[in-house]
Amino acid sequence: MANLTTEDIAHRLAAIHAVQHDDEVAHGLADDLYRDVLAAIAAGADNAPILAAAALRVETLDFARWCV
Incomplete structure (x- = not known):
């Protein structure tokens, strides 16, 4: 996933x-x-901060999140 x-x-x-x-x-x-974003960052993605910020946009979507 380094090419994400x-x-x-x-x-x-x-x-x-x-x-x-x-x-x-x-x-x-x-x-x-x-x-996948964490794997790309761990693999040395050059644009790690941008990938992380883009992935965090998922928090703006409206669905229930829960853990057991």
Whole structure:
């Protein structure tokens, strides 16, 4: 995932937005996004702060988040 781009993240945010009515699916996709961004940063992504900021936009989407 070192080649993750802000465009990739934007597409994934759009996909999460499209399913935000299904909390479980949206939450799972958000978790996957965070994992992939962290993996890209750990692999040495040059644009780490930008990727992180883009991924944090998922917090603006309206779906329930919970942990067990």
